[in-house]
Amino acid sequence: MSYDIRSQKGIYIHIPFCISKCIYCDFCSAPADDAVKERYVEALCLEIEAAGAQAAENGDNRGISTIFFGGGTPSILPPRLFVRIMGAVRGAFTVAQDAEITVECNPGTLTDEKLETYRRMGVNRLSIGLQSPDNAELRALGRIHTYEQFEESYHAARRAGFDNINIDIMSAIPHQTVAGYEKNLKKIIELAPEHISAYSLIVEEGTPLYDMVERSGEEILPSEDEDREMYALTKKILSDAGYLRYEISNYAKTGFECRHNMSYWKRTDYLGFGVAAASLLKKSDCYPASRRFTNTFDLTDYLKNPIGNHSEEQLLTHDDEIEEYMFLGLRMMQGISKEQFYRTFGRSFDEIYGDIAKKQQEQGLIKCDEDRLWLTDIGIDISNTVMAEYIL
Ligand code: SF4
Secondary structure, three states, X not given: OOOOOOOOEEEEEEEOEOOOOOOOOOOOOEOOOHHHHHHHHHHHHHHHHHHHHHHHXXXXXXXXXXXXXXXXXXXXXXXXXXXXXXXXHHHHOEEEEEEEEEEEEOOOOOOHHHHHHHHHOOOOEEEEEEEOOOHHHHHHHOOOOOHHHHHHHHHHHHHOOOOOEEEXXXXXXXXXXXXXXXXXXXXXXXXXXXXXXXXXXXXXXXXXXXXXXXXXXXHHOOOHHHHHHHHHHHHHHHHHOOOEEEEOOEEEOOOOOOHHHHHHHOOOOEEEEOOOOEEEEOOOOOOOOEEEEEEOOOHHHHHHOOOOOEEEEEEEOHHHHXXXXXXXXXXXXXXXXXXXXXXXXXXXXXXXXXXXXXXXXXXXOEEEOOOEEEEOHHHHHOHHHHHHOOOO
C-alpha cells in the first residue's frame, strides 16, 4: 500500500542542554559550556542538511508543516545559534508559510533578545515549562526558577507578540495537597494561556527523586486517591475555564491544539534531529517499508558522527502500524475513525477489533458512534490497560 507522499512532515529538534538538572528528570539533557553548544549546533546543522539532501535524492517531499524545538531547554541557546539552526532547516526543507513553529522555553533563560529572534525566525508558539506556581514546590522539584521569574518570561513573551503559549503544569509533586494543586490550577488560568499541558509527576528510576522516595518513603508523595482527585480536578477546572481536553494530558482553547503533537498521535511522518531524537517515515513511493529510528543518546558520539547515527531502528510490520495507530489514536479525545482505519490499512476495524471494542463498550471503557470510538473518563483512568488489549 502506498501513502500520500505529498503530505507534509513535522520536524523535531532536540536541544539537550539545561542550566542544571531537575531532580525528577530522566530526559536526555545536561549542563554544557558554550563551546559544546556551538559544536552541537554545527553537528545538528550537518544532520539536517544531510537529511534534506537524502530526501531530495529519494524524490521525497521536503514540505514541513510543523517544527518543534524540545529538550532539554532550547531557550538556553544564544540567538545566533538558534538562527543558524533555522537557516539550516529552511535551506534543506520547504517550511510551509503557515507552519506551526514551537520553542520550549524555561523561565530564567528567556530574554527580550531571544524572544525577538524567535519572532523574526517565524516561531509562532512557545511552550513554557512552569510545573508549579508555588515556589516551595519549584524548589522541591529542583527547578532553577521562581514563579515570579516565570511571570516575567510569560509577560515578556506576550509583549513580544506571542499569542499562542502553552504552560506545563505538574501534579503529584512531593508534599503537594489537593487544595494546593487546585490553587495552582486557578492561578495559571488567570494568565489565560492558550494551551495547558497537565502531567502527573512520574518517579523515574535513576533520578535523585527516586532515591529520595526510596529513602523517605512514598508518604512524601500524594496518595493514589489524591493523585486521582487532582486528575479529576484538572479536567473540571480547565473545562470550566473554556479549555478543551483534546488529548489525555493536553487542554487548549478552541483552535490552539498543538498541531505538532497531533501529528504524532495521527502518525504523520516526522524527522527528529539531534541526540536522542526519534523519526517516523512511513512506507511510501520513496520508502519500501515504514520505519522508526532514534538517534544515539550519547552526546560525544553524536558530536563525532551526527549523520545516520541511530541507536535503534525498527522496520514496522503492518501489525505494528495498526497497533501504533490504536495506541496513539486513543490518546486523543476524538479517538479513532473506523473509516480512516480502513483507508489507512485496507482492513475493516470491526473485523480485527470488533469483539474487543464491543466488550470495552459494555465495560464503559470506550464509547462508539457510527464511525468513531474514544475513551470514556473511566477508560482514560486505566488507559494503559485498555490500550494493551489492542496488541495483535
Ligand atoms: S528543565 Fe526539563 S529537561 Fe531540563 S532538567 Fe528540568 S525537566 Fe529536565
